[in-house]
Amino acid sequence: MSQFTVIRRDLHQIPELGFQEFKTQAYLLEYLRSLPQKRMEIKTWRTGILVKINGLNPSKTIGWRTDIDGLPIIEQTDLPFASTHEGRMHACGHDLHMSIALGVVTHFASNPADDNLVFIFQPAEEGPGGAEPMMASAEFREWMPDEIYALHIAPEHPAGTIATKPGLLFANTSELFIDIRGKGGHAAYPHETKDMVVAASYFVTQLQSIVSRNVDPLDSAVVTIGKMTVGTVQNVIADHARLEGTIRTLSPEAMNKAKVRVQSLLKGIETAFDCETDIDCGSGYYQVFNDPEVTGRFVQFATQQPDIQFVKSREAMTGEDFGFMLKEIPGLMFWLGVGSEYGLHHAKLKPDEKAIETGISFIIRYFTHLGRR
Template identity: 70%
Template sequence: MNPFVKIRRDLHQIPELGFQEYKTQAYLLAYIHSLPQERVAIKKWKTGLFVKVSGLNSKKTIGYRTDIDGLPITEETGLPFSSQHSEQMHACGHDFHMSIALGVLTFFVENPIDDDLLFIFQPAEEGPGGAEPMLRTEEMREWMPDMILALHIAPEYPVGTIAVKEGLLFANTSELFIDLKGKGGHAAYPHQTNDMVIAACQLVNQLQTIVSRNVNPLDSAVITIGKITGGTVQNIIAEKARLEGTIRTLSPESMKKVKHRIEAIVKGIEAGFECEAVIDYGSMYHQVYNSEELTREFINFIKEADAVQFVECKEAMTGEDFGYMLKEIPGFMFWLGVDSPYGLHHAKLTPSEEAIDVAVRVITKYIALKGNQS
């Protein structure tokens, strides 16, 4: 068995939520410490890692980032190496991402190039967000890369496919939580209450008008309310209700406009239903915007590479906090085809493990090319 497939299976069994990746960090450290250490330097940050591989004649530092956290999902794959952690799963491919990163790291420890490399094992990508705080660390400032790249598995593409585009790749995203508080009471006396179930229903309907009536039709935005909770039992009018959702936009300006409209509508609900409302935007991720020059160069490299197929993809409404790193460091993210019948964040996601070797080969060749340029 390919050693990095085994690593993927080991990691798949121990998914952990954001900033709780203690077993994952220990596993990564144990493996990295098993490699020759002459050129390796390791610094821990919370549950993440910075791993520097010194070059032979460094003139720059090339960064490679992988995320390491799992999702609060109960796995339904039936795999013999399924998650051992209750209600937690690597349902977004971060086990793949880590095993690929270790494969690339191993190659360059054993085959050093001129330039320095920085491998970033980032926690909490799924939330509350690890990229932005990692950028602010002393470790990052000391080892700041001159360029950076990352990948994300893509279930919809066959193995051997690399999909990428210049410019905008992933949307601006924000969580959305709205808590409503009115006046509860007996179901037989609605006139003595302020019913927050009714208020929540009205609010959901009004929120759906924002995209259709406040966002330019040539732009794109999404407001999804994925969860509503309210009330206690069937014969008590609800004093409280909570809406949980997400916002996605293709520009930072549209995100500001959407939030402005949400706040205006919520104020109207407060006045109309004589209630109190609190808005919390939770985790917010900056758009993933690929550097044009570096991405174009990578596309040309992929077009000439053996055993891989280039696809120019469209931008997606998915979110990725790697966008914060690309905001400050030139670089790009690309999709790696893994040919799964089930999509990201699905309890039955089963990516093809053949994609691990494809990714390691492509990335090592690309980084070696970049890292040995004069």
């Protein structure tokens, strides 16, 4: 078993939610400080870490971003190294992301490249979103990369596969938190109440018209209510409904249109059911848009590697706050195959750990190649 597989298993046992990654940060810092420090500088930002390896003859700074938080999911893998944090799991592969990043840092700490390298261990990718505030920090701005890269594991592809595409890769996303308030009462006297079960049901049904009637058919969008909490007992008419969901679109314009339409439909519900509503769109993530020129060079290199099976991917409705970084810095994100029967955010996700060494080796070769151009 490789050193970085051991690290992955250690990290898998201590998943923490966004901006609560204290054990994770401490583990990463302990390892990073064990490496040769001659050309390395380390900074912290909240629960995140930035690592700079000064190049031998730098003409630019190349960034690598990895996310470090877990998810509020009860693990069901039965692995001997399963999560020890109840109700928390690395169900999106960030444990693999971190171990791969540490592998790359380890190589370049002893074998510096010509260019400067900055490794960004970013908190809170799963929520509430760490990329945007981290980018605004003085720590990030001082070491601002000229180009930036990241990966995400892909359970649907076998280990050894790399997949990406120029342009749009991940969608724009926005959370939805909606409260609808009326007047409760006895089930036998509905005329004296304002029933929020009925109001919420009508609203959820009306939401379906946004994609079918308000979004350009040549664009794509998803509006999903994943949770609805309303009522207390069978013979009481509910005075409050809480709806939680998400909007996903393939363009910023469609996102704006969908949000406006949701708010308009809520105003109609207020009038129709004589109730009050509140909406919080929560944190939203900007689309992941791979720079075409950078991606073209990357794909050319990947297709020439004998141990890599390259696949041209399609855009996905998944969200990633790495999109905020790509909005300002040319770069790309790619999928790294991990061949799991269960997908991302699943309680039984079991990535193929062979992908760790594949990822480390490939990134080292690519960053070395960039320095020779």
